[in-house]
Amino acid sequence: ILNVEQSPQSLHVQEGDSTNFTCSFPSSNFYALHWYRWETAKSPEALFVMTLNGDEKKKGRISATLNTKEGYSYLYIKGSQPEDSATYLCALSGGSYIPTFGRGTSLIVHP
């Protein structure tokens, strides 16, 4: 089982603020990194999957970058809105790895 760490554990921002958080993982034998968004009382839903060093993905105001050599991914939210409030999970998958999730970053956006 891989060690996938996310920081910070929780984050409170004001509406309109831009924010970012981190997913760290072992850099050796990397296959794929996934970001999921998990709203309260709902199920996790996929945001992005990244496989190559330097990958950048974007969906609306949310974007993500990947650095496989140093073992981290950043998720950015530009101009946070209350509807962005959720827990954001990252996960590693691929090869012989059991899919492994980090504990998530809980984002609360205050109006």
Place this chain on the structure above:
Amino acid sequence: DADVTQTPRNRITKTGKRIMLECSQTKGHDRMYWYRQDPGLGLRLIYYSFDVKDINKGEISDGYSVSRQAQAKFSLSLESAIPNQTALYFCATSGSGTGNEETQYFGPGTRLLVL
């Protein structure tokens, strides 16, 4: 209709009872997973199955068993429920390729309370 369904959605049971949580999927995926979620601990993998004849223990399999009845069905059983198995349980599926095909699709969750 939802691609991944779980039944029941909520369940209250007593210590020592045997219960089964069921998961069905219409995505045609080979891989299925059972997770539990506890506050502050994220998602922890209980069991996973990469095809109908493949069953593997995850991080926290003690006290649980599973059955892969068909490609589309994966059930989780608690043989003798105990209070610390009170949690939110998620079933998920994924394809068997790489990259985007490994994206997991989650069911709506089953909230279990063991008294």
